[in-house]
Amino acid sequence: MSLFRTKNLDHMIAQSRAAGGLKKVLGPLDLVLMGIGAIVGTGIFVLTGTGALTAGPALTLSFVIAALACGFAALCYAEFASTIPVAGSIYTYSYATLGELVAWMIGWDLLLEYGLATSAVSVGWSGYFQSLIGGFGIHLPVALTAARGAVPGVDTWINLPALLIMLVLTAMLSWGVRESARLNCIMVCIKIAVILLFIVVGARHVEPANWQPFMPFGMAGTMSAAALVFFAFIGFDAVTSAAEEVKRPERNLPIGIIGSLAVCTVLYVVVSAIMTGIVQFRSFAGVDHPVSLALQMAREHWVAGFVDLGAILGMSTVILVMSYGQTRVIFAMSRDGLLPERLSRVHPTFGTPFFATWVVGIVFGLVAAVVPLNILTELINIGTLAAFCLVSVAVIVLRRRRPELHRAFRCPWVPVVPALSVLFCVALMTFLSRSTWIAFGIWLAIGLAVYFGYSRRNAVLHRPENTARAA
Incomplete structure (x- = not known):
């Protein structure tokens, strides 16, 4: 059995349209808001402060560099999503072009990536939530406020709010994608309104002198910040995981992917420019709420309160959409036999992968409850950058193997754009720490052990009756 056997594209598309599958209920606005919901959260409310300490006012340039890397990859994602409207995102695309082993590893x-992203964001959500209720004089027992060892010198045991928000949003996802999309739309609209309020109010307090020197740590600092704030853009690829639940995927998926990324890039650049214009960037040292801090220092305390609320809603939508994306990847891998079959069962009433959704919610809710935030965030960026590199390579491969295949959206200037995507992503990966590379290698080694121990011999593609369907 070949490790690089690919799936038949025509069969994959027919399978996605078969009766009894996931419900097709999402339109273009749902997808754009889903993308914004996944992207705008921790990045704009937390990482802007950390990034400013690394790049200074040049943080705006760091966001542009990270957005370019994502933008090139987004064009590649859009071509695949419109051509192969099947759940599973880059996993599915890799299975159709690069082979089973590559698909399994990605x-x-x-x-x-998705699991730790939800855990990390829920920990950030917990911090803002505790700050908000603390303003009303409500305080949780110290032992329930953070994971053990997360706060130096404080005897904490478990992050209860982080676990609870994961379980609440998991319940929403398990009941139905249409209901989850509606909740996401409401929260995204409120979140965007809060960010626009910050822009309008904060612009009046900008002091251009705070932007000097613009690049205090040189280009190296700007690139390091770009590698860090790349986390802020993670999420637009989760839109592709909804492929089987989208009406007119050939049109709506590219709109959702590119539209959400464009809106979020503009918001990030404007907010970071205003924030570093209000406050000298060194003031953000040790601060986990930089946007509201800028307003507090501008004596706009009432707006700062709204920003805290917006941060809570913003992080909720990130958790919701990233959890959604992960369950759909698991659904696709299980349907292919690479994971246990029960994970791809669709609930007869809710039309969702009910069991897989709750497995994800419980497991990563517990991870958020007991693992400190700094450990959670180490592997997220490198995993995403690796995925972006693969989808870019896959576009070139599929163009050469199946030039006649109908593509509702075509990535422009192939192979130049995919090559630029790989170049930008690899450049950002080189600025990540050595420990991150080592940990990532260990995770991939575990994946290889699972593949050769279980997935390879259980793959649907390798069953005798399906051999003819292999490409």
Whole structure:
């Protein structure tokens, strides 16, 4: 059995349209808001402060560089999503072009990326939530406020709010994608309104002198910040995981992917420019709420309160959409036999992968409850960058193998744009720490052990009756 056997594209598309599958209920606005919901959260409310300490006012340039890397990859994603409207994102695309082993490894990578992203964001959500209720004089027992060892010198045991928000949003996802999309739309609209309020109010307090020197740590600092704030753009690829639940996927998926990324890039650049214009960037040292801090220092305390609320809603939508994306990747891998079959069962009433959704919610809710935030965030960026590199390579491969295949959206200037995507992503990966590379290698080694121990012999593609369907 070949490790690089690919799936038949025509069969994959027919399978996605078969009766009894996921419900097709999402339109273009749902997808754009889903993308914004996944992207705008921790990045704009937390990482802007950390990034400013690394790049200074040049943080705006760091966001542009990170957005370019994502933008090139987004064009590649859009071509695949419109051509192969099947659940599973880059895992599915890799299975159709680069082979089973590559598909398994990138799917294994996505499980880590999406899972730890939801855990990390829920920990950030917990901090803002505790700050908000603290303003009303409500305080949780110290032992329930953070994971053990997360706060130096404080005896904490478990992050209860982080676990609870994961379980609440998991319940929403398990009941139905249409209901989850409606909740996401409401929260995204409120979140965007809060950010626009910050822009309008904060612009009046900008002091251009705070932007000097613009690049205090040189280009190296700007690139390091770009590698860090790249986390802020993670999420637009989760839109592709909804492929089987989209009406007119050939049209709506490219709109959702590119539209959400464009809106979020503009918001990030404007907010970071205003924030570093209000406050000298060194003031953000040790601060986990930089946007509201800028307003507090501008004595706009009432707006700062709204920003805290917006941060809570913003992080909620990130958790919701990233959890959604992970369950759909698991659904696709299970349907292919690479994971246990029960994970791809669709609930007869809710039309969702009910069991897989709750497995994800419980497991990564517990991870958020007991693992400190700094450990959670180490692997997220490198996993995403690796995925972006693969989808870019896959576009070139599929163009050469199946030039006649109908593509509702075509990535422009192939192979130049995919090559630029790989170049930008690899450049950002080189600025990540050595420990991150080592940990990522260990995770991939575990994935190889699972593949050769279980997935390879259970793959649907390798069953005798399906051999003819292999490409």
